[in-house]
Amino acid sequence: MNRMPTARRCALAGGLSLCLALSWSFAETPQEDAGRRLYEEKCGMCHAAGGMGTGLLARRYPPGQELLEQRSNLTPAFIEVAVRSGIGNMPRISRAEVSDEQLALISRYLSRQATP
Amino acid sequence: MAFDLPPGLTAREFERALAAFAGAVGEQWVLATDEDRATYSDHFAIDEAAHRPSAAVAPLTVEEVQAVVRLANEHKVPLWPISRGKNFGYGGAAPRLKGSVVLDLSRMKKLEIDVENGTALVEPGVGFYDLYDYIKKNDIPLWLSVPGNSWGSVCGNALDRGVGYTTYGDHTAQICGLEVVMPDGDLVRTGMGAMTNAPTWQLYRYGFGPSWDQMFVQSNFGVVTKLGLWMMREPETMLGIDMEFDKADDLEWIVDTLAPLRREGILRQAPSIGSWLRGAAVLTTRAEWYDKPGALPDSVIDAIRKKFSMGWWSLSMRFYGPEEITAATAKVVRKAFNGRPVLSIKETAWRQGDPPELSAWAGVPITFPLQNANWHGGRGGHVGFSPVLPANGRAALAQFHRTYARYKEFGMDYHGSFAMGERHITNVNQVLFNKDDPEMMARVDKFFRALVDDATKQRYGEYRTHLDYMDLVASTYDFNDRALLRLNEKVKNALDPNGILAPGKSGIWPARYAGERS
Structure with a gap:
């Protein structure tokens, strides 16, 4: 299989090496794996390196923290509100595009590093 | 929370209609909570409430679409079909008529590729990223043409006359064959698809007798459930020339230099001459440069341009194919600009075997241009004003001066570009705004109407517009x-x-x- 990263993981040339470095860099539970895949599929176009969301978050966060996968302060409740209510320039995402079950897996994946 | 029902329906009739839809698509796919209604509203709208739907229905199959359409007739419910609903700047997922039920086709993601003939057959839910990932996973030597916001649907973008960056960038022109659910629930295939199992559905556009594909573009005559699309084979080379120009009035001779190259087919991709803010609004925010209301003064514009080494106008051209052709094309184009006061010229080159060029020029989906909505800070948004002009430098410059004066009059920052068609220019102007600034938002509608009025006096019509202005245009x-x-x-x-x-x-x-x- 072609191992070139998908567009969702790297939206720009500058993101290529960073994306490769980030991929599969930790042991995952099956749920985290499902959450990561869904995150890439549903959110990666804006939140991978080079995407709109990453570009805008880079204006507000220290280097590295603009990538949601690297954050340790995301909680499921915050993620779910951001997705369904929109935040800043991010439009709201419908349940047809990301179901509640899918959103729960994505939220769990993104909050896996959250410190209580 | 109270919400707008479809006009003419009582709450009870509406509930009955939703129950009928649930019978067709499954209860889970009738989305009618307050949160659902909000997710289908236009995030970038001047007034979201003006176009809020009453519910959404999300079928998975063509048969389910037919069933929903028949039920909508029975229950007299207006439907607003969307592919993926990412038509930002033009209304997103929201309906023109508030209280309509959004017919959300984003779950329909079937996709077929004919590698040999370079064609795709896509359902409305297939996004540019889906198509790109499929091609990469299967090592298919085809390139996409993607729009500046590639989050959306391949089908939906072509049906709204979206554009991209390659020689296949006129997306509507690449349509070859549709499958359409008609308003009575009947199912039609256009062109050669009208013959059952014809192998030429995606190869010959017209079929026999009248050809209907364009009838379903920017229209409300049917629900497109499959769309055939021509795709570009990965070229041997992609050579390019990027240019910057110093003066706003350079626009006239830039257009007059490009027009014959486009008309005669030497430049096969539609280059767009973009003002400095097209790049700057992606790279920076206004507050980093200026904290006063009103259009930016020239001194600030000069400082931004200096920081990012930008011209007043920027232009990128790309040539695709065997190097014998692309190198010769580059030579002809450079010759056409000989003696002109070009501020800077940069040549680019990609050849098969090089690392992939992850840019829209190479058909790689992108979303970063949407960062421009953050130009003012706050919750950003934009609407597009896009009149069609003749491919003529004098006309383009006059239109620029008229529009620029209006931007200044309404205290907005000019964000315009001139995309060179074969015999026309699409003059795309983005009106960037801050939804958290009520004073600015109060100006936007008057500003937009003044732009339309100015263009209409010149007999220039828009090619596409936001829900708010469809009747006006x-x-x-x-x-x-x-x-x-x-x-x-x-x-x-x-x-x-x-x-x-x-x-x-x-x-x-x-x-x-x-x-x-x-």
Whole structure:
């Protein structure tokens, strides 16, 4: 299989090496794996390196923290509100595009590093 | 929370309709909570409430679409079909008529590729990223043409006359064969698809007799459930020339230099001459440079340009194919610009075997241009104003000066570009705004209407517009007392007597909702 990263993981040339470095860099539970895949599929176009969301978050966060996968302060409740209510320039995402079950897996994946 | 029902329906009738839809698609895919209604509203709208739907229905199959359409007729429910609903700047997922039920086709993601012939057959839910990932996973040597916001649907973008960056960038022109659910629930295939199992559905556009593909573009005459699309084979080379220009008035000779290259087919991709803010709004925010209201003064514009090494105008051209052809094309283009005061010229080159160039020029989906909505800070948004002009430098420069003066008059920052068609220019102007600034938001509507009025006086019509302005723009197409609108509405009423499909789309109102016209 072609191992070139998908567009969702790297939206720009500058993101290529960073994306490769980030991929599969930790042991995952099956749920985290499902959450990561869904995150890439549903959110990666804006939140991978080079995407709109990453570009805008880079204006507000220290280097590295603009990538949601690297954050340790995301909680499921915050993620779910951001997705369904929109935040800043991010439009709201419908349940047809990301179901509640899918959103729960994505939220769990993104909050896996959250410190209580 | 109270919400707008479809016009003419009681709450009980509406509930009955939703129950009927649930019977067709499954209860899970009838989305009718307050949160659901908000997710289908237009995040970038000047007034979101003006276009809020009552619910959404999300079928998975063509048969389910047919069932929903038949039920909508039975229950007299207006539907607003969307592919993926990412038509930002033009209305997103929201309906023209508030209270409509969004027919969300984003779950329909079937995709077929004919590698040998370079064609795709996509359902409406297939996004540019889906198509790109499929091609990469399967090592298919085809390139996409993607728009500046590639989050959306391949099908939906082509049906709204979206554009991209390669020689296949006129997406509507790449359509070859449609499958359409008609307003009565009948299923039609256009072109060669009208013959069952014809191997030429995606190869020959016209079929026999009248050809209907364009009838379903920017219209409300049917629900497209499959769309055939021509795709570009990965070229041997992609050579390019990027240019920057120092003066705003350079626009006239830039257009006059490019026009014959486009008209004669030397430049096969539609280059866009973009003002400095097109790049700057992606790279920086206004507050980093200026904290006063009103359009940016020239001194600030100069400082931003200096920081990012930008011209007043920027232009990128790309040539695709065997190097014998692309190198010769580059030579001809450079010769055409000889002796002109070009501020800077950069040549680019990609050849098969090089690492992939992850740019829209190479058909790689992107979303970063949407960062421009953050130019003012706050919750950003934009609407597009895009009149069509002749490919003529004098006309382009006059249009620029008229538009620039209006931007200044309304205290907005000019964000314009001139995309060179073969014999026309699409003058795309983005009006960037801050939804958290009520004073600015109060100006946007008047500003937009002034732009339309100015263009109409020159007899320039828009190629595409936001929900708020569909009636306004349709009214500017005024030959013989708006004979085209009369024709569209005769067709609409004949095909859709209950007026259930997208009432008001492109200013076309069925008789049932004629009173809703603005």
